[in-house]
Amino acid sequence: MMSVLRSNRLVAAVLIDITGVLYESGSKEAIPGSIEALKRLKQSSIPFKFVTNETQNTREGLVDKLSAFGYEGLITPDDIFAPAPACREYMQKEGLHRPHLLVHPKCLPEFEGFFDLTSEEKDCVIVGDAAEEFSYENVNKAFQTLLSMKQPRLLSLGYGKYYKENGQLVIDLGAYAKALEFSTGLTAEVIGKPSQKYFQTALSLIGVPSSEAVMIGDDIVSDVGAAQKYGLSGILVKTGKFRPGRDECHPEVKPDVIVDNFLSAISIILDHNARNSNS
Amino acid sequence: MMSVLRSNRLVAAVLIDITGVLYESGSKEAIPGSIEALKRLKQSSIPFKFVTNETQNTREGLVDKLSAFGYEGLITPDDIFAPAPACREYMQKEGLHRPHLLVHPKCLPEFEGFFDLTSEEKDCVIVGDAAEEFSYENVNKAFQTLLSMKQPRLLSLGYGKYYKENGQLVIDLGAYAKALEFSTGLTAEVIGKPSQKYFQTALSLIGVPSSEAVMIGDDIVSDVGAAQKYGLSGILVKTGKFRPGRDECHPEVKPDVIVDNFLSAISIILDHNARNSNS
Numbered sequence: 167m168m169s170v171l172r173s174n175r176l177v178a179a180v181l182i183d184i185t186g187v188l189y190e191s192g193s194k195e196a197i198p199g200s201i202e203a204l205k206r207l208k209q210s211s212i213p214f215k216f217v218t219n220e221t222q223n224t225r226e227g228l229v230d231k232l233s234a235f236g237y238e239g240l241i242t243p244d245d246i247f248a249p250a251p252a253c254r255e256y257m258q259k260e261g262l263h264r265p266h267l268l269v270h271p272k273c274l275p276e277f278e279g280f281f282d283l284t285s286e287e288k289d290c291v292i293v294g295d296a297a298e299e300f301s302y303e304n305v306n307k308a309f310q311t312l313l314s315m316k317q318p319r320l321l322s323l324g325y326g327k328y329y330k331e332n333g334q335l336v337i338d339l340g341a342y343a344k345a346l347e348f349s350t351g352l353t354a355e356v357i358g359k360p361s362q363k364y365f366q367t368a369l370s371l372i373g374v375p376s377s378e379a380v381m382i383g384d385d386i387v388s389d390v391g392a393a394q395k396y397g398l399s400g401i402l403v404k405t406g407k408f409r410p411g412r413d414e415c416h417p418e419v420k421p422d423v424i425v426d427n428f429l430s431a432i433s434i435i436l437d438h439n440a441r442n443s444n445s
Numbered sequence: 446m447m448s449v450l451r452s453n454r455l456v457a458a459v460l461i462d463i464t465g466v467l468y469e470s471g472s473k474e475a476i477p478g479s480i481e482a483l484k485r486l487k488q489s490s491i492p493f494k495f496v497t498n499e500t501q502n503t504r505e506g507l508v509d510k511l512s513a514f515g516y517e518g519l520i521t522p523d524d525i526f527a528p529a530p531a532c533r534e535y536m537q538k539e540g541l542h543r544p545h546l547l548v549h550p551k552c553l554p555e556f557e558g559f560f561d562l563t564s565e566e567k568d569c570v571i572v573g574d575a576a577e578e579f580s581y582e583n584v585n586k587a588f589q590t591l592l593s594m595k596q597p598r599l600l601s602l603g604y605g606k607y608y609k610e611n612g613q614l615v616i617d618l619g620a621y622a623k624a625l626e627f628s629t630g631l632t633a634e635v636i637g638k639p640s641q642k643y644f645q646t647a648l649s650l651i652g653v654p655s656s657e658a659v660m661i662g663d664d665i666v667s668d669v670g671a672a673q674k675y676g677l678s679g680i681l682v683k684t685g686k687f688r689p690g691r692d693e694c695h696p697e698v699k700p701d702v703i704v705d706n707f708l709s710a711i712s713i714i715l716d717h718n719a720r721n722s723n724s
Contacts, residue, residue: 300584301580306616309614313614328588334589335592336588336589337585340627349619
């Protein structure tokens with residue numbers, strides 16, 4: 167059997183989306199097979215990182231949540247690459263210290279204590295997945311804050327179109343970043359998937375080139391397409407926000423493989439490595 | 446003195462934006478000189494229409510509001526060309542009968558009684574300037590409704606970036622139309638400025654070609670630029686949402702004339718006609 171991945175080189179790193187791969191948003195348990203998949207991946211000693219756009223929780227909060235779903239002892243905060251900590255590093259590098267935050271209340275601890283949140287004079291606006299906090303008042307306040315700045319900077323923690331929650335697709339923060347871009351004429355600086363730089367930074371933590379890495383996710387554009395553009399293989403799972411009948415014939419993205427779930431994805435990777443290390 | 450308008454032909458029709466030209470949003474009185482300007486225009490017998498993107502009020506409500514500002518007896522509902530009535534005609538023509546409405550409560554009477562608003566199965570989503578009604582819940586509901594439709598149609602009552610209210614720029618419905626376009630992959634059908642068709646329909650009511658018409662407004666893109674693209678002369682007033690230091694050097698739109706206010710605009714038009722009818 168020929169490999170379904172793009173080269174015969176051994177897979178040296180696996181990047182994994184969390185929501186829709188480890189668990190369904192709104193559900194209280196793991197997707198069947200996903201815990202087993204993670205155990206098998208850890209046994210294989212292939213390095214991995216969870217590359218998420220989650221901004222409704224801290225990494226510590228995410229680990230607690232996943233533990234309750236059955237992943238206890240399998241995931242540490244350091245395994246997770248998330249937009250908010252990446253944004254903090256980016257802001258330090260760019261000399262940004264006084265953000266206006268349009269984020270979820272659970273995301274506030276990622277910024278409190280690190281930056282001056284009380285100054286009237288802001289130097290950037292940060293958009294996260296604020297969900298219910300995306301009121302007209304809050305969106306308008308972010309718009310007006312951008313207009314008031316001498317050198318307006320709009321930072322977006324991801325750029326997704328939609329995600330799945332409680333069995334339904336819901337609009338994602340990318341729509342709000344787009345709305346602010348439209349009305350201000352600015353271009354958002356995206357920290358999160360689908361930014362190439364985001365994948366680059368995650369892989370640099372493992373020290374593996376993109377050609378030897380695989381991304382597993384449920385978002386055909388933001389996970390699979392974006393990773394492929396950066397040179398990774400992209401595996402789409404049919405869980406989470408996968409849209410049957412649409413994603414298989416997506417006009418722009420053709421995944422290397424489409425599989426039923428995370429367990430199938432890991433099986434393919436481990437088979438691939440076993441076959442190619444023997445040959 | 447040479448004419449500042451684009452040809453020496455007599456101005457045969459004047460299209461006028463309302464908010465920011467007749468009154469400042471949030472103010473309780475007319476912009477100084479604007480009542481006088483309208484009186485002079487009416488005395489001149491040049492046909493005119495108010496071409497507005499107002500969707501926070503019916504035409505009758507607008508007339509009442511303007512009357513209270515000092516325009517009593519000068520404006521009738523028939524003088525006003527507004528998106529909601531134009532949308533009704535468009536929907537009839539397109540065979541759309543079951544809209545999902547994301548509009549301001551004051552805009553509801555424009556649709557109630559005309560269409561079936563209770564059916565579960567919608568055939569279009571209409572976005573107006575919903576303002577406070579642009580909650581995350583309502584925006585998400587519009588998104589999900591579009592996803593649920595077999596042949597999704599997104600109708601946007603205008604496509605503005607921002608407008609001025611109580612002395613501040615506020616984000617306009619175009620941002621929300623853009624957000625829904627982004628997350629659904631649809632393209633909005635715009636009924637209102639800056640749609641070429643909107644100007645065309647307004648002028649067809651007067652029966653004057655675009656080359657003999659002038660548009661007066663405070664929005665450099667949606668009023669002036671859009672009218673110019675359709676062949677009208679475009680006069681920008683320095684009231685309303687005019688942005689000093691920016692609009693004069695706009696990267697894409699160069700108004701035929703930039704004037705202090707509506708009264709200056711009417712003076713220029715009447716002078717132009719007087720000079721050219723004598724020559």
